[in-house]
Amino acid sequence: MLEPYACQPDASRGRLWPERLSSFRSPYQRDRDRIIHSSAFRRLKHKTQVFVEHEGDYYRTRLTHTIEVAQVARTIAGVLGLNTDLAEAVALAHDLGHTPFGHTGEDAMERLMAPYGGFDHNAQALRIVTRLERHYADFDGLNLTWETLEGIAKHNGPVTGPNADAKHAGPLPYALAEVNAQWDLGLDTHASAEAQVAAIADDVAYSHHDLHDGLRSGLFTEDDLMELPVTGPAFDEVDSLYPGLEKMRRRHEALRRVFGRMVEDVIAVAQNRLAAAQPKSVEDIRHLGTTVIRFSKPLYQDLKAVRSFLFTRMYRAPSVMAVRAEVTQKLDDLFPLFLNDPTLLPPEWQVDVAAATDETELARVIADYIAGMTDRFAIQEHQRLCETATSSALRDA
Template sequence: MLAPFACQPEASRGRLFTEQMSSFRSPFQRDRDRIIHSSAFRRLKHKTQVFVEHEGDYYRTRLTHSIEVAQVARTISGVLRLNTDLAEAIALAHDLGHTPFGHTGEDALELLMQPYGGFDHNAQALRIVTRLEKHYADFDGLNLTWETLEGIAKHNGPVTGPNADAKHAGPLPYALAEVNAMWDLELHTHASAEAQVAAIADDVAYSHHDLHDGLRSGLFTEADLMELPVTGPAFDEVDRLYPGLDKSRRRHEALRRVFGRMVEDVIAVAQGRLDAAQPKSVDEIRHMGTTIIRFSKPLYQELKAIRSFLFTRMYRAPSVVAMRAEVTQVFNGLFTLFQAHPDRLPEEWQADVAMAQDDTALARVIADYVAGMTDRFALQEGKRLLG
């Protein structure tokens, strides 16, 4: 009962390396399962969002975040009669390319890689699923379908052309260019509705759980959130319905209302836009020139106020900034050490080192290695190798 504008599994553009069809799983179900069983997905357990892994057991990791994004994506795509398996696969894969130490690690690696073609976590996710996972006998990577690769590459919108975001100005990240050269991902168009759902599910999930983690860390209080749009009315409603509720339950009840409002808003807006546009195929979705899955303008403005608050009170809190400086030093030290002494890379990486013909190729091998580290392993290696 999929909508005509959903990605139909039987109409998939297939895989780069031809495989026999499964008798009991669709192509997108196989993609999802391969992502879940990948080494890179397991490592997300010890990669963090804002806080560093050792700072607390209750903070979200990239793994728990990806699971939450997948849950939201399944809910929204199910209501809209999209392909839930494809939306879930893209959601589970969207953070595979992230470095240790959250955005701090990515900022550090982006700076280090500027002379060598740059670094982008979406492009790195493509590099992982097309090259760096080496478990199958017939191919490197996971040999995912074109639709899943497209979703990873451009779930946030076109990467090239007139509709591309300004942040994509300049040459393509080398990892994205390599994959696109193998298989044209039509980077100038929007992605499928399923990929757009995965992108908005990411926004919903992190907006919700960063509020949770910020409260748990003590960087701000419930009283602070009562001064903000969306969160303030949510706490007011809980206080009216459950006067005297204990702190933990009050917090949970309020933030689940924030979560619910975001999901309901996305569904209502998408249904309205789809009813107005009446797309007949997924290609019509791709060539609409705008996203079909988005927040309403009023809620978007309210969420901007919340994100501005989080940026000041959480992402740039003094304790977080101090930890950013510490882990950046570790990251820079490891990268520089491996550049000077590539023989210090593990034995299983030495074949790639031997194939590197110049400084750029070597830097990209090192970037693959350090980007794949977990928070815990990067700190251990920093202590072992740097002192």
């Protein structure tokens, strides 16, 4: 039974290309399944969050992160009486637009595409599910429902209007503008509660697993985490309950308590905010002017301290920064190489190259190609096209 403010499958605004309803799956279940079966979803296996793909088998990839986000989203949505299938669909799609090399790759693509309409991974995810996935006979993309597209576009909040985050100032990323021109996604309002759940599930998942990965990498220790809010009390509780517990079990027990604390906090806050707002429909949720799914203020402040620690000790650690510089250079080499000689792109991309009417459109084709690369493939392509060519030139000199 769904709450009145949940997205009801039979009230969906439908798909851009009308299709017959499935006899055994709801529209949002079909969206979820199409995302899972997409090429872009499979490529997440070899795209990374912080560490480059070849650095270790235990670090999270975009795929394992996405699965964790979907699990958290289903849990929270289920407790709140929301549509779990829609929450899961948005969660599974939220990182489809990410580049190789994690946040480093996205920073590079944003800079390289600045003269050509910019680059944003949420907008790129929309471009993938509406255009770049080309498997169906009747349409490009996955032909997802309006509600799933809305969730991908603005799960982090309104993109335009008075409630938009300051980072969205300026023109819309071209990929988002194209989709919104084709089908108005209501970018000036908040998204459904299901999409908000997917967004907070992303925060929960990466806050939890970055602590795991940072410890495993040796960039910091459990003693460091004892000094922080949230993590320190979690370790204290484990030490009290299980004195002398083996190191890896102690770590796991403490961080699972951090994970549980975040999820329980989100659920409690949401229940209180929903009870106060008394929304009667999903439209009420969209027009509240604020989110209903969020952390409490005390936990949010504590998590800011944890994230500040992670930023300094993990995301900007000297060893990580060295790799960031290395992979940034690879994208800095590949982008202008393809822009100057688009015949280097694979044959299946030449149709898009031929359709480009100016340098901006060509740059967007190249951004689509590079953003779709896995870490491994980007390294291989750089070696094949740049490093081999340089070696040959040196030999010929």
